[in-house]
Amino acid sequence: MKLLKYILPAILVLTTMSCSVGNNDIAPINEVQDLIKVQEISNDNHTIEVYTKSGTLVQGYNNITIRIKDKSTQAFIENAVFTWKPIMHMASMSHSCPKSDLVKVADMQNVYNGFIVFQMAENEMEKWDLTFNYTINGIAYQANDYIGVPASAKKTVTAVTGIDGVKYILALIEPQNPKVKINDIIVGLYKMENMMSFPVVENFKINLDPRMPSMGNHSSPNNQDMVYNATTKMYDGKLSLTMTGYWKLNLMLRNQNNEILKGESVTDLNEASTLFLELEF
Amino acid sequence: MIRKFQIGLIISSLFTTIISAQEKIVDTAKIVQLKEVIIVNRENLNNKNQVKPVASIDEYLEKSNKITMIKRGNYAWEPAINNMVSERISVTIDGMQIFGACTDKMDPITSYVDVSNLSEVHVKSGQQGAENGSTIGGGIDLKLQKSSFNKEVLNVGFDTGYETNGNAKIASAELNFSNNKYFLNADAIYRKSDNYKAGGNKEILYSQYEKYNISAVAGAKISKNGAIIGAIIFDRATNVGYPALTMDVSSAKALITSVSYQYKSKNSQISEWETKFYMNTITHVMDDTKRPDVPIHMDMPGWSDTYGFYSKMKVKKNQHSMLFNVNAYYNKALAEMTMYPSDPNENEMFMLTWPDVRTFYSGIYGEDDFRLNQNSNLKMTARIGIQDESIDDDFGLNSLQIFYPNLDKNQQRFLVNVSSQYQHQIAKFQFSGSVGYGERAPSVAEAYGFYLFNSFDNYDYIGNPHLNNEKSLEFNAAVNYSSKKFKTGVEASYFNISDYIIGTINPDFDRMTIGADGVKVYTALDNATIFTANLTTEYSISDAINLDGMLGYSSGKDQDKGNLPLISPLKYKLMFNYKRNLFNAEFEMSGAEKQHHYSSDYGEDQTKAYTIFNASASYVFYKGANKFLVKSGVENIFDRYYSTFADWKNIPRMGRNIFINISFVIR
Numbered sequence: 021m022k023l024l025k026y027i028l029p030a031i032l033v034l035t036t037m038s039c040s041v042g043n044n045d046i047a048p049i050n051e052v053q054d055l056i057k058v059q060e061i062s063n064d065n066h067t068i069e070v071y072t073k074s075g076t077l078v079q080g081y082n083n084i085t086i087r088i089k090d091k092s093t094q095a096f097i098e099n100a101v102f103t104w105k106p107i108m109h110m111a112s113m114s115h116s117c118p119k120s121d122l123v124k125v126a127d128m129q130n131v132y133n134g135f136i137v138f139q140m141a142e143n144e145m146e147k148w149d150l151t152f153n154y155t156i157n158g159i160a161y162q163a164n165d166y167i168g169v170p171a172s173a174k175k176t177v178t179a180v181t182g183i184d185g186v187k188y189i190l191a192l193i194e195p196q197n198p199k200v201k202i203n204d205i206i207v208g209l210y211k212m213e214n215m216m217s218f219p220v221v222e223n224f225k226i227n228l229d230p231r232m233p234s235m236g237n238h239s240s241p242n243n244q245d246m247v248y249n250a251t252t253k254m255y256d257g258k259l260s261l262t263m264t265g266y267w268k269l270n271l272m273l274r275n276q277n278n279e280i281l282k283g284e285s286v287t288d289l290n291e292a293s294t295l296f297l298e299l300e301f
Numbered sequence: 302m303i304r305k306f307q308i309g310l311i312i313s314s315l316f317t318t319i320i321s322a323q324e325k326i327v328d329t330a331k332i333v334q335l336k337e338v339i340i341v342n343r344e345n346l347n348n349k350n351q352v353k354p355v356a357s358i359d360e361y362l363e364k365s366n367k368i369t370m371i372k373r374g375n376y377a378w379e380p381a382i383n384n385m386v387s388e389r390i391s392v393t394i395d396g397m398q399i400f401g402a403c404t405d406k407m408d409p410i411t412s413y414v415d416v417s418n419l420s421e422v423h424v425k426s427g428q429q430g431a432e433n434g435s436t437i438g439g440g441i442d443l444k445l446q447k448s449s450f451n452k453e454v455l456n457v458g459f460d461t462g463y464e465t466n467g468n469a470k471i472a473s474a475e476l477n478f479s480n481n482k483y484f485l486n487a488d489a490i491y492r493k494s495d496n497y498k499a500g501g502n503k504e505i506l507y508s509q510y511e512k513y514n515i516s517a518v519a520g521a522k523i524s525k526n527g528a529i530i531g532a533i534i535f536d537r538a539t540n541v542g543y544p545a546l547t548m549d550v551s552s553a554k555a556l557i558t559s560v561s562y563q564y565k566s567k568n569s570q571i572s573e574w575e576t577k578f579y580m581n582t583i584t585h586v587m588d589d590t591k592r593p594d595v596p597i598h599m600d601m602p603g604w605s606d607t608y609g610f611y612s613k614m615k616v617k618k619n620q621h622s623m624l625f626n627v628n629a630y631y632n633k634a635l636a637e638m639t640m641y642p643s644d645p646n647e648n649e650m651f652m653l654t655w656p657d658v659r660t661f662y663s664g665i666y667g668e669d670d671f672r673l674n675q676n677s678n679l680k681m682t683a684r685i686g687i688q689d690e691s692i693d694d695d696f697g698l699n700s701l702q703i704f705y706p707n708l709d710k711n712q713q714r715f716l717v718n719v720s721s722q723y724q725h726q727i728a729k730f731q732f733s734g735s736v737g738y739g740e741r742a743p744s745v746a747e748a749y750g751f752y753l754f755n756s757f758d759n760y761d762y763i764g765n766p767h768l769n770n771e772k773s774l775e776f777n778a779a780v781n782y783s784s785k786k787f788k789t790g791v792e793a794s795y796f797n798i799s800d801y802i803i804g805t806i807n808p809d810f811d812r813m814t815i816g817a818d819g820v821k822v823y824t825a826l827d828n829a830t831i832f833t834a835n836l837t838t839e840y841s842i843s844d845a846i847n848l849d850g851m852l853g854y855s856s857g858k859d860q861d862k863g864n865l866p867l868i869s870p871l872k873y874k875l876m877f878n879y880k881r882n883l884f885n886a887e888f889e890m891s892g893a894e895k896q897h898h899y900s901s902d903y904g905e906d907q908t909k910a911y912t913i914f915n916a917s918a919s920y921v922f923y924k925g926a927n928k929f930l931v932k933s934g935v936e937n938i939f940d941r942y943y944s945t946f947a948d949w950k951n952i953p954r955m956g957r958n959i960f961i962n963i964s965f966v967i968r
Binding site: 200201202232234236238239240242260261262264265300301 | 647752810
């Protein structure tokens with residue numbers, strides 16, 4: 021008991037001290053600490069650092085964070101206004117892909133965030149490049165470089181033509197880390213207006229039927245079809261995964277009139293839909 | 302087939318009439334408990350034992366009238382009392398709780414001990430069996446062999462056995478030592494069998510097994526009335542085939558340990574007080590690498606660890622004999638499944654089939670055997686318990702939440718078991734009637750199982766954590782007549798079970814196992830009834846000749862009068878025993894009628910009638926204090942090809958088998 025008398029105040033003092041130390045010293049928060057740098061794209065004035073979680077870009081959906089550094093002052097710039105344009109340079113033509121705006125992340129000092137859906141991978145002859153157009157304090161700049169977009173191991177993006185003759189692109193956005201549980205599934209749906217424009221398709225519906233071909237096409241219960249979320253401009257649903265392994269997500273794309281534009285239901289006779297995405301974990 | 306059965310019936314009834322004609326007056330028998338004790342002890346080894354001395358524990362249990370054994374192969378049979386299996390009965394080893402680690406019930410508790418460990422098995426029907434844990438159907442307590450401090454003993458025993466069918470070899474050795482301060486019982490047994498052959502020389506593939514078991518029980522007297530006793534059993538089976546299932550077992554391993562303090566006194570009101578702490582751990586590894594054509598290879602290991610204690614006190618006061626048992630245990634059950642896709646580049650498929658379920662049970666049991674007068678007594682028992690269940694693994698919780706999105710990690714159950722039994726003796730007749738109420742919690746597989754394939758009905762089973770406790774109201778009645786030469790008895794039990802747990806098809810769910818017909822989810826039937834009745838008779842024609850007969854009837858119905866699965870058809874047994882000095886011979890006929898009431902809904906088909914005949918003879922030699930016993934015989938003499946209602950997927954039973962057992966006891 022007596023001992024407590026001395027120890028307690030000592031502990032109190034120590035804790036208050038450590039607290040105050042923390043308060044006085046505002047450590048700079050590393051805004052990219054969970055991310056890995058993919059590459060830098062620079063011009064004469066600035067260096068743009070490109071980050072993703074994995075440190076690479078890949079065919080399919082990519083959540084991309086960047087920050088921009090003034091080459092002369094080595095300071096990060098907080099007030100740049102960006103547009104970006106990924107272009108695939110093919111032998112006979114070039115085209116872009118679906119993407120979001122690249123905007124400053126709220127509550128952060130230096131980082132900007134957006135996503136790009138590369139619907140195809142690079143190859144020996146055909147490469148992607150990425151162009152940043154930005155203004156800082158009213159002055160416009162541009163930076164551009166080639167980027168590496170290797171093929172993804174599984175089909176996480178698919179480009180199909182619906183019975184309406186429109187070319188659609190579907191990309192798996194979530195789950196990035198699938199687990200044995202009911203996962204939130206998010207899919208991006210875009211249509212190819214022209215080679216350079218891929219707007220979001222709104223208010224369609226995507227039927228979901230996950231299967232395991234290695235388990236005799238086992239399917240899981242309590243999945244939910246994906247419906248349009250006007251806030252995120254993506255499609256949300258529920259994906260049950262009963263075990264680890266390779267899953268084929270059979271899909272059917274329906275328009276606002278509930279007509280099937282692409283895909284078929286899986287039955288005993290029909291093993292898979294022609295519209296599908298894949299995941300493996 | 303029918304004819305054979307009829308002959309059996311006629312012989313049985315003839316026999317019954319013969320004996321009833323020959324009643325004679327003898328001294329009144331004492332009021333006995335309605336429990337069955339199967340003697341396994343080698344020390345009492347004599348040729349009156351109906352079973353082969355080194356028969357498996359399963360064969361011993363199968364001799365019991367109350368027990369039927371469910372077979373999935375030639376090893377690790379699953380005992381059932383009153384046609385109720387593992388979940389509905391309480392099986393303990395010397396009062397210790399222990400739970401199998403296999404999701405497919407390939408390892409009933411009885412497979413982790415061997416006859417070399419045991420002295421006797423107590424079998425109690427219905428609520429009479431609630432002493433060690435909550436039960437519906439009854440209780441089996443496997444009593445370990447323990448010497449006493451009363452006498453000076455030092456002996457060494459050896460047993461060997463050989464059976465032609467399956468080329469089975471058995472060897473065991475034991476050492477027993479005791480004096481007034483210490484005792485030690487140590488033993489080891491080894492068994493190995495190849496595939497057995499059903500009638501007609503038909504080899505049953507994947508029916509082999511190999512196992513060994515070593516155990517030691519030691520005691521030290523530390524005061525006039527007190528002793529400390531420690532016990533350890535290590536049991537390991539390898540290369541066990543299960544012909545009725547799609548998988549075998551590469552290893553089933555158990556370590557069972559306990560230490561107890563025992564107080565015994567002849568003079569005080571507390572005649573016995575035992576407090577025991579125990580721990581056991583089981584590792585069970587299923588394996589299908591020896592099966593040539595499986596759609597997908599898989600590993601299915603399971604683990605079950607149990608830690609517990611009990612404190613049991615026997616009190617005698619005037620006309621009351623009381624027993625109190627406070628017990629608690631903590632069990633951890635985890636099982637997983639990894640499947641290997643044929644494409645080696647694909648990731649392994651992994652799931653938790655038992656999601657690391659932690660069960661903490663604590664309860665108290667009390668029993669009062671009140672002697673009302675010279676001829677009658679009233680026995681009342683009660684057990685209450687609290688059971689706490691939690692899913693410890695988030696992977697497992699997430700998995701189950703696929704089916705039950707609002708599932709909580711924890712839940713609590715409250716369990717009550719009560720019974721009251723009245724016995725009355727009039728001359729040579731003893732009447733007994735009892736009524737009981739019991740509850741049981743769903744088993745780990747019933748509550749938390751995740752895609753457990755059942756080869757019996759070819760469905761995947763999903764547990765249901767929201768199940769209510771299963772409840773049973775039971776009535777028993779028995780009449781026994783006993784004279785010096787003739788004993789007969791009829792015993793009947795009726796169970797009215799509500800919230801009866803059984804799997805029912807859910808068409809919304811897709812099967813996981815390739816080739817399965819669909820998914821069943823454990824649900825509760827509002828109501829089910831089970832009725833069993835036994836007629837037993839024993840008649841001594843002369844000092845040398847003894848006849849035994851048994852006729853058993855069972856019925857099980859669900860709420861819609863549909864049949865429940867695994868309910869025995871009418872069965873019978875007739876035994877003729879000749880004994881002269883040290884020679885003993887026995888002839889046995891046993892069989893069952895065609896299974897009229899089978900349950901096709903639960904994957905059963907009709908089992909045909911059968912009758913088989915066994916014969917054996919034994920002789921005991923004494924040389925000084927040393928004993929030497931030879932027993933030899935033929936089982937299924939006519940090499941009948943048959944299977945019983947209790948044979949999983951109708952795997953046929955063993956054809957003709959000639960065995961020889963030789964035992965020595967050297968003092």
